[in-house]
Amino acid sequence: MADKEHVANATFLQADAQVHPFPDQGFDIAISRYGAMFFGDPPxxxxxIARGMRPGGRPILLTWQPPESNEWQSAFRTALAAGRELPTPPxxxxxxxxxxxxDRVRRLLTSAGFVDVRLQGLSQPVYFGPDPDDACRFVSGQLAWMVRDLDVDTSGRAIDSLQASMADHQSDRGVLYDSSAWLIEARRS
Ligand SMILES: C[S@@+](CC[C@H](N)C(=O)[O-])C[C@H]1O[C@@H](n2cnc3c(N)ncnc32)[C@H](O)[C@@H]1O
Known part of the structure; x- marks a missing residue:
């Protein structure tokens, strides 16, 4: 990938950010696009990550705002619930x-050794594919676990309902849903 883009100074490593022995104060910037929300143990x-950053280093995170500000989350959840009452995660x-x-973001980052935590709200359409078929295939693959316990007919109806939602969101730029994110920046103390 880096070769294809003619980037010679990039290396790739698959590791758990919670425990990986990053070199002490080894980095100036840490970027996560929609990844940090999945940490099992955020502190x-x-x-x-803070230990691996130089003083003054900058973490930059992109995270989702709450579900009510993200039309795509409620649309997919409603379609794939297929009438079930789905539990809300704690x-x-x-x-x-x-x-x-x-407030949680500020608390977590401050306790970890970051200062000057700032959140900027961004609202942009999110793209799921060029057309409803493609978008539905992508999303139903990602969220297959949500219909795994349904019988064949009900899960078929859930996917049809997802497809119908995709068709409602087709635009001349592909399948788009409203979304809102936080761009989070801070500084290593
Ligand atoms: C929704 S994907 C986002 C992927 C990519 N950043 C993007 O924007 O397309 C979430 C990513 O977070 C990563 N992730 C979750 N927990 C992690 C951890 N503890 N350490 C490193 N990566 C983690 C997963 O491996 C996954 O690639």
Whole structure:
């Protein structure tokens, strides 16, 4: 990938940010796009990342705002619930919404050794594919676990309902849903 883009100074490593032995004060910037919300132990992860950053270094995170500000989350959940009452995850449980509360984000980053925590709200359409078929295939693949316990007919109806929602959101730029995110920046003390 880096070769294809003619980027010679990039290396790739698959590791758990919560426990990976990053070199002490080894980095100036840590970027996560929609990843940090899935940390199982956010205090451990942010403390470990902070340890690997130089004083003045900047973490930059993109996280989702709460589900009610993200039309795509409620649309997919409603379609794939297929009439079931789905449990709401406890606040802060790993998942798309776990870093949606600005106070929690400030608390977590400050406790880990960051200062000057700032959140900027961004609202942009999110793209799921060029057409409803493609978008539905992508999303139903990602969220297959939500229909795994349904019988064949009900799960078929759930996917049809997802497809219908995709068709309602087709635009001349593909399948788009409203979304709102936080761009979170801070500084290593
Ligand atoms: C929704 S994906 C986002 C992927 C990519 N950043 C993007 O924007 O397309 C969430 C990512 O968070 C990563 N992730 C979750 N917990 C992690 C951890 N403890 N350490 C490192 N990566 C983690 C997962 O491996 C996954 O790639």
């Amino acid at each position: 451990a992860a942010f403390t470990n 606040p802060g449980a790993p998942g798309p919404a776990s870093l949606s509360d600005p």
